[in-house]
Amino acid sequence: MLDLTDVHVSYGTTPILHDIDITVDPGEIIGIMGKNGVGKTTLIKAVMGLLEVDAGTITFDGDDVTSTGAAVRARRGMGYIPQGRDVFPELTVEENLRMGETIHAADDRLQYEAVYDFFPILEERQSQTAGTLSGGQQQLLAIGRALIGNPKLLVLDEPSEGVQPSIVQDITRDLQRVNEELETTIIFVEQNLHVVQHLAERCYAIDKGTIVDELGSDRLESREAVTEYLAV
Amino acid sequence: MTRRSISRRSALAGGVASGLAAIGGCLSEGGILNGSGGSDGPMIGVLEDRSGEFALNGTAKWQASLLAVEELNADGGVLGEELDVYDPDPQSDNQRYQELTREALNREGVDALWAGYSSATREAIRPIINEEEQLYFYTTQYEGGVCDRTTFAMGATARQQLGAVIPYMIEEYGPRIYTIAADYNFGQISGDWVRLLADEHDAEVVGEEFIPLGETDFGSTINAIQGEDPDFIASMLVGDGHANFYEQRADNELDVPMASSTTMAQGYEHRRLDPPALEDMYVGVNYMEELETDRNAAFVDAFYEQFPDADYLNQEAQNNYFSIHMWAEAVEAAGTFDQEAVIAELEDGIEVEAPEGDVELDPETHHMTHHMRIGRADGEHEVTFSDEQYIEPSFLHEVGCNLPDDPEQTQYEPDEFYDEI
Amino acid sequence: MAASDPTVKTTRAVDETGERSSRILQTRDLHKEFGGLTATDTVDFAVEEGELRCLIGPNGAGKSTVLNLITGQLEPTAGSIYYDGIDITSLPSHERVDRGISMKFQVPTLYEDLTARQNLRIPLQRIVDAAEFETRTRELLAQFDLLAEIDETPATLSHGQQQRLEIAMAMALEPTLMLLDEPVAGLSVEETAEVAELLRTIRAQEGVAFIVIEHDIDFVETIADRVTVLDQGSIFTEGTIEEVKTDPAVRRIYLGEET
Amino acid sequence: MNGYELLNVTFQFLESFAFIVLATVGLAVIFGMMGIINLAHGEFILVGAYATTLSAHQGLPLPAAMLVGVVATTIFGIVLERTIIRRLYGRLLDSMVATFGISLVLVQLTRILFGNSIDQVSTPFGAISYGSYSYSLYRVLLAGAAIATLLGLYLLFTRTAFGIRARATIQDEETARSMGVDTDRMYMSTFAIGSALAGLTGALYAPARASPTPEFGSEFLVDAFVAVVVGGPSVLVGTPLAGGFLGLIEAFFTFQWTQFIGTVAMLVAAIVMIRLLPDGFSGLVESVRTSWRESE
């Protein structure tokens, strides 16, 4: 589904990422964990095409998308859920969802009912402007918005950020349901222990701008193995 | 401008010689590389706008000037020499006018100059012309009052135009006048003349509004006129923006007749605007393309033969045309292109066969005695003429302008001489 | 070393109660909202003279907001800031700088067209005479190991050199409180160690107080006297690095586990 | 002030409001959405007016001629965007200089191609009479057209997928791109809409003005710039408020004194407004909305 080979990225003159190799198979839920400031967001933006890579290749669904822009990647089936509260704050919930229609304009587009079925709160708040939602609701909206276009791959940047712990558990469950019921592949970056342990089937650990470890489901169950890459 | 400031400025200019100019003693006017410049043969300068704000009025002036020169040259030239024309486009830009005027006077050494549509342009270049004592023809109809030794005003003055049309309107429609005029020198002096003429004919100005140039909204003006309900409107509006008044007058179905000194004969509004915007417009003019005389028919034919795409042959174009011929006659009579001799010849009194009729130059004031007519536009914008009079430039006589005896460089304004204003 | 304006630094630190105190900076109930979202909530925070304080916390905890409130780039919705005993809450940034607060931004923002020498001149010319430019420039560059790069423009400097030049520029103003926003972000291990060494040296020599925002806990460990942990816009806990590291609550806020 | 005079002021207000709004919308859309100051805005209006007038002369009924005016200006805008403007995104000041150059060229080309003026199309509908007064019906109806234009823009930007994408692009271009929005095409379409609106203004005023000349567009420029500044960055909120505010000031002072005083009062009010509200009316509305939300 998604392959990153030997990817290097810098921000201005500052090198951020180097020698990144990641493979995601269809239907998988892949986590990328790391502490603050190790380059997680940079990595996810490079996956989405919002940052250009200096070197290396990115293939998606069999096509080389290294030099394709974000808009094209989105229409090919990448659904992006940005960090924090990056919904369009001035648009209503419904308008935000309609933005999702541009993603992966396939015939089997998800109906709004289905999204509302997943996230009933969004139907309740349909005509409210997104900026007035709580952090957790905004996160649900961002996920719902991506799902409207029925993407092949969901790309999430720290879904737990700015969200209360109890809601984080709900979001984790919702994402698992999405993966099971819609067969959507998921890749996310995270530093929240709960999300990493409960959502990821397989997980890469990132530190100082490069992949330092890869953890299978067995090691993910070990709290010590995971906290090594997350804790303070 | 008052005479005092003029004389003071000359006094200052006198100080130059003792000043810095001495340092520049080694500098020649022409320079090493430049030679004396100018052409060998006779040349006139024609600075008329073909682009910018006044292109609408200036283009025909330029075209008619070229026609006159063409005719002179076809006829063997002036004093047997082919006449050249220096005619760059000043683009309705007064600074460019100043530059081009200096260029015409100093580099090209023109024998006579025709330049400028608006009074603003004339006033911008007149100091240069005065400094060089250049023979200059200003051909636009204007507010009047310029009494200047080397300047010859060929257009009808406000006094001549309004003097024809205002009394006619008072007679025809009644004594209550509402004045609307462009808010600058021309409009304000014209407004003074309307008041003066109203006073002379026992009429009354019931309302007066001066409107900034370029203004395009006249809703409030029209409401104000409707509030006063005058017998007729005296309109001295100027330019394209102001033409909107006529359009809006028709929209608002304001059917008060209008008298004007500025409409139709210059900017051919009766051709450009859809009827009946100018219905019942009466304008005091010395010339319009529609004038039905044989002499004019020949002139119009010649003009459109030369310039088939021309928009309109306006009053100012005719003035340019006849004054170039008049200048050529004066040169022939003087036997030289020397400007002083030509001025002396012009001041001797000269008559010329203009398309508007035979007209005379008034030696004392350097203005023309014009055939003034009332042109009226009907509901279809057809123009008819009536009430032709031969009117002298009387205002300058009254203020004592006598250029052959007292060569001055002034512009007189009526409010300095009449208490009624 | 002569300060620019002797009057500003002669006052001994006095806190808002009028008592003499060794606190150089004190905030009271600092509160900042952005269009309805609370960025910081009742932050009470004090820094002692010459102390090196690190500010840590997860993304979005409000660390940069606190820094910007101290420098005056942001205006608080409520609360006040005392510096050296004076209420500076409504002072414009440049006047706070005059009182001895200096700041190094996260992303290097050197003046692109100027050489290292000329970059340094921008802060230097505010406090020394033209005659001293060259000596002071060389001193500073030597201190930050950049003397060889004196005529280089930022584009030709390495990332680490750029970070050091920025710190040198902030230090040129001879501050009493220095704010650093992620000084080692994007630096290699060796470069990080160099910066840590540099900060320790400056502190020892000049007695400057520091507030450092940093994610790199190893780096924090090597430099910090005390650590303040921010979470959800409030101070979560404060203490030595050892105390904070072993505090299970701190681990929880970082890992997102429920308390 | 009697009843008739009140009607006079009302009509004058409606006329000022219509003029300011219609002069501004095209400029405001392009500035508000793309951050480009189009100094050739007046000449876009000129294109609309000329296309309308010339096709009316060809015998087209006025509504059809107006449509031609709008379409011609839109196409013209798209061509300019693809060839020149596109290269100037993010270069605000350069785009000002370039559009000024375009403006010079257009005015003079119009003169070369069509002469110093073209014959006018007369104003339809006649006048409303009341007491001794009357007012042109078409000019009053222009206010309706202005309101309809604003309403249309409102619907376009809130009800259509295009509008939502356009607004999303302004709020957060990066996220919009990651939602599959082709922002380059977004800009082209926005420029086309701005051009169409300028064309509409030209088409609507072609019959309400004296014969069009190459300087036709410059009449709209001052009001347009003033209203954009007073309105602030948000077109939908700013333009009607600026039109209403400036129109009221102009109408009142014009009624009380003269048209000139009205114009000067409007300009002075604009400058004072900018001092008080650097982000214009839409900034004010935004902060009122924020504080209202907080107090909830």
Place this chain on the structure above:
Amino acid sequence: MEGVRMSSEPNSSLLERVRSPFEGPNTLGNSNGFWLTFGVGVVSLALYPVLFGTYAAGERAVFLVYALLGVSLCFVWGFCGILSFGQVAFFGVSGYTFGIVGLNVSSYTGVTLGIVAGIAVATLFAAALGYFMFYGGVRDVYVTIITLVVALVLKTFMDQTAGGEWAVGEAELGGFNGMRNIPNLAIGVGDIGIEVSRAMHYYVALAALIGVYLGLRVLVNGRFGYAMVATLEDETRTEMFGYNTTFIKLVTFTLGGALAGLSGVLYVTWGNYINPQQFAITAASMPVIWASIGGRDSIAGTIAAAIVLQWIELQLSGEWALVIVGSLLVFVILVMPEGIAPRLRTFVLDRQSSSEPTTTPATTEEVTD
């Protein structure tokens, strides 16, 4: 003046010491080649009246006057990031003020006072407008639009000052027709003084231009210049070095107004005339065009562009003139957005580095400013 020298040469020559205050990183041209070109430029401008005569020189003096107006914009825009369309406002206000004083006090005293008054009023006007904007939080493009609106308001106002009620003493503002018979430039008291004739006006304008040019070079390479350029590049950061950037912008804007005022005085004394057209949008755009084309951070480039463009406009006549000028603008903006002078400098640098690869290690050689 300047303690820091770019060259690390210990015993710098006299020439270098003379040059040093004028050089620095904030002006593009600092090399021998540049100063040679500069010298050639000054000498040829000085020789122009000798070669082409005093009439031609008197005529072209206005090019230099307008170049000075361009410099006033270049200074505020290129060195402090304030794009002002209002330079013509200060220019015109100064011109009218000079006219009012000069026409009322009819002696050399009056003219001398007029010069002072014209520049002073323009300066105060700029200071007031700048205070209003910068301390009112007006930024970026809104500064541009406000300055444009101010110029247009002045035009609207001056256009209607035709009536006698708009006379200030002897001086009639004249409305659309403009103010005429403004005295020539002179300095003196009472009847004793030196008056500048048209031909000499050229040299006065040239001297003013060169003086302003060199003065500005000293300024922008000095303390204040560093502060200006720092403000231009990054306002927040500069604020954090303790600079009051709002004040720096105000001072810069005010100085720019004073320079525009100086050129306004030189303008009215050149043509003895001024009208409201000087405030119109076309006039207001001209300085922006010169600076854009010449290079907004290059004073010499702006001067050259102002002179050359005015010359081209004068040479081009006929209906296609404006089409050509307009197209030229668009072309230059598309092809060399930073302006011609910086582009030329890069070109010369490239050629030098390719032709002499081994010599002159660190010193950058530039030819244009």
